Amino acid sequence: MENNLNTTMPQQSYQNSKGLIKSPTGIIGFDDITFGGLPKNRPTLLVGSIGTGKTFMAMEFIINGITKYDEPGVFMTFEEKTDELIENVASLGYELNNLIQADKIYLEHLSITHTEIQDSDKFNIDGLFIRLEHAISKVNAKRVVLDAMDTLFASLDTQILRAEYKRLFSWLKEKQVTAIVTAENGTTFLTRMGLEEHVADCVIELNNRITNQISTRRLRIVKYRGAQHANNEYPFVIDKNGMNVYPVISLDEGQEISNSFVSAGIKELDKMLDNKGFYVGSSILISGSAGTGKTSLLTSFAESICKNGETCLFCAFEEAPNQIVRNMLSIGINLKQHIDLKKLHFYYARPTLQNLELHFMAIKEIITKIKPKFITLDPVTNLMTEGPNSDIRSMLTRFIDYIKTQQITVIFTAAITIGSIELNPSDEGISSMVDTWIMVEDIELEGERNRSLYVMKSRGMNHSKEVREFVITNQGIDLIPISRNEKGIIIGSKRIKAEKEKAFTLSNNHTS
Amino acid sequence: MQEAEKIENQFTFQLFIVGATTINNIAIKNCKTILDAHLHKKYSLEIIDITQNPSLAKKEEIIVTPLLIMKKPTPEIRMAGDFSDSKKFLKQFAIL
Numbered sequence: 001m002e003n004n005l006n007t008t009m010p011q012q013s014y015q016n017s018k019g020l021i022k023s024p025t026g027i028i029g030f031d032d033i034t035f036g037g038l039p040k041n042r043p044t045l046l047v048g049s050i051g052t053g054k055t056f057m058a059m060e061f062i063i064n065g066i067t068k069y070d071e072p073g074v075f076m077t078f079e080e081k082t083d084e085l086i087e088n089v090a091s092l093g094y095e096l097n098n099l100i101q102a103d104k105i106y107l108e109h110l111s112i113t114h115t116e117i118q119d120s121d122k123f124n125i126d127g128l129f130i131r132l133e134h135a136i137s138k139v140n141a142k143r144v145v146l147d148a149m150d151t152l153f154a155s156l157d158t159q160i161l162r163a164e165y166k167r168l169f170s171w172l173k174e175k176q177v178t179a180i181v182t183a184e185n186g187t188t189f190l191t192r193m194g195l196e197e198h199v200a201d202c203v204i205e206l207n208n209r210i211t212n213q214i215s216t217r218r219l220r221i222v223k224y225r226g227a228q229h230a231n232n233e234y235p236f237v238i239d240k241n242g243m244n245v246y247p248v249i250s251l252d253e254g255q256e257i258s259n260s261f262v263s264a265g266i267k268e269l270d271k272m273l274d275n276k277g278f279y280v281g282s283s284i285l286i287s288g289s290a291g292t293g294k295t296s297l298l299t300s301f302a303e304s305i306c307k308n309g310e311t312c313l314f315c316a317f318e319e320a321p322n323q324i325v326r327n328m329l330s331i332g333i334n335l336k337q338h339i340d341l342k343k344l345h346f347y348y349a350r351p352t353l354q355n356l357e358l359h360f361m362a363i364k365e366i367i368t369k370i371k372p373k374f375i376t377l378d379p380v381t382n383l384m385t386e387g388p389n390s391d392i393r394s395m396l397t398r399f400i401d402y403i404k405t406q407q408i409t410v411i412f413t414a415a416i417t418i419g420s421i422e423l424n425p426s427d428e429g430i431s432s433m434v435d436t437w438i439m440v441e442d443i444e445l446e447g448e449r450n451r452s453l454y455v456m457k458s459r460g461m462n463h464s465k466e467v468r469e470f471v472i473t474n475q476g477i478d479l480i481p482i483s484r485n486e487k488g489i490i491i492g493s494k495r496i497k498a499e500k501e502k503a504f505t506l507s508n509n510h511t512s
Numbered sequence: 513m514q515e516a517e518k519i520e521n522q523f524t525f526q527l528f529i530v531g532a533t534t535i536n537n538i539a540i541k542n543c544k545t546i547l548d549a550h551l552h553k554k555y556s557l558e559i560i561d562i563t564q565n566p567s568l569a570k571k572e573e574i575i576v577t578p579l580l581i582m583k584k585p586t587p588e589i590r591m592a593g594d595f596s597d598s599k600k601f602l603k604q605f606a607i608l
Contacts, residue, residue, distance in 0.1 A: 126530035127574035134566035
């Protein structure tokens with residue numbers, strides 16, 4: 001087969017410093033964690049049990065190859081008949097028929113009757129090579145997928161299997177196509193193949209685990225010969241927009257760190273934050289036990305953003321939006337006008353109903369649509385079911401990192417207090433993730449409950465260490481410095497009394 | 513005359529191979545030997561190299577080779593290998 005190298009093709013794959021060219025998959029997140037995609041003109045083994053998304057990922061690789069990188073492809077499968085395949089893929093938004101018509105993709109179903117080989121010991125898979133060759137030349141393919149290859153190999157005896165498998169991979173390399181070979185039952189297959197040692201240049205594993213009743217899909221790069229690759233397991237989702245892998249965004253990769261600030265919406269709070277407010281693109285945590293006014297603080301902030309003409313996305317995970325709007329009205333915050341002006345958008349969901357990643361996917365979609373400058377998550381603790389869960393926590397980290405790379409300022413509330421951190425040390429993990437941490441606490445004194453607010457930390461600025469009284473009036477939020485006398489702190493009704501006395505004294509002085 | 517022809521080609525075989533390799537030659541030789549011994553002249557054997565005919569490979573669903581397909585009598589029976597084991601061969605094709 002002639003190797004058609006069209007030199008006028010746009011540069012689609014790039015070399016890393018070691019000279020290994022990669023073939024971009026076009027799958028969001030995947031090309032990031034592999035620093036470019038799959039090894040070009042080499043075969044990759046994609047393993048994972050049933051339903052983990054192998055066929056889908058392989059198909060997306062082919063389709064993106066055609067639509068984004070002008071590389072026609074071949075998709076041969078042992079598993080589905082071609083019309084089944086077309087139908088299944090159509091339900092995810094891909095119109096294969098058009099691509100077939102345009103001679104950009106060649107689909108073929110492969111079948112093997114096991115009785116034809118069960119009693120044999122001397123044969124080879126040359127027949128497959130002939131058909132592959134034919135398929136590749138039909139559309140001038142640069143990408144090839146062999147789906148469910150273990151169906152073939154499962155029935156071969158180990159000696160033939162290893163030999164033919166090696167031959168297949170060598171053959172694919174010779175043909176100068178970037179190939180994906182998928183197989184089920186990763187470990188058994190890998191062990192049978194002796195893959196740990198030789199044959200595949202790149203091995204990727206997909207799995208789907210259920211932890212705390214939440215099912216999470218994960219991708220892992222088991223092996224990537226000759227190139228750097230990230231070692232971890234990455235959560236991913238598959239939805240109508242395709243496959244989406246969540247990479248850990250490395251924040252020092254040329255990301256612009258903003259030096260500008262945005263008001264916290266409460267004059268006194270800005271003062272406590274070094275007279276600056278929040279850094280644009282930073283993350284802020286407002287924590288405190290239930291009923292301490294976190295949501296009020298949050299909406300006060302959201303209101304100020306909208307007043308300044310910016311767009312804010314409010315993600316509500318506990319109270320319904322209309323409830324929030326009604327409650328805020330009682331403290332003088334009118335959110336309705338901002339909703340009408342399309343400055344304030346709500347995303348409301350009860351996290352128990354859906355998968356966590358699906359929430360993030362939905363939010364991501366809204367972000368691309370309305371391009372908000374600010375996102376609020378209220379509360380984020382609702383997203384973590386049944387205590388500390390490292391999978392969910394890592395997903396949250398990735399999500400927040402993603403938001404930050406979009407230069408969006410993110411504020412979230414959490415029902416965390418110093419006390420709760422002592423009981424649940426992993427809660428501290430949330431606080432260490434953020435740039436600014438504002439704590440709201442109850443102060444119970446002589447039968448009265450008042451609230452205090454202080455800035456626990458705020459990176460990159462000289463924030464106030466002051467504790468202030470946090471008061472919610474029907475004119476909004478006030479942060480009053482706490483004064484002391486010989487009896488103790490003056491807060492709440494005592495403060496009001498002291499203020500009245502002071503005003504009385506002053507007016508007396510004037511008159512006398 | 514027609515009756516004779518019918519008996520003559522009671523068994524119709526097609527042997528699919530890829531290229532002219534040692535194993536292919538062995539398979540062809542073994543196949544002919546076994547069929548000659550047990551079916552005498554009552555069979556036809558067509559040897560097809562699918563290198564030049566990939567669409568036929570697709571039509572017949574050829575993955576492994578050498579592959580011997582018994583087209584007649586129906587149902588179709590398939591066997592891959594070099595046919596060095598005549599017992600297995602005869603068992604597979606239900607000859608005897």
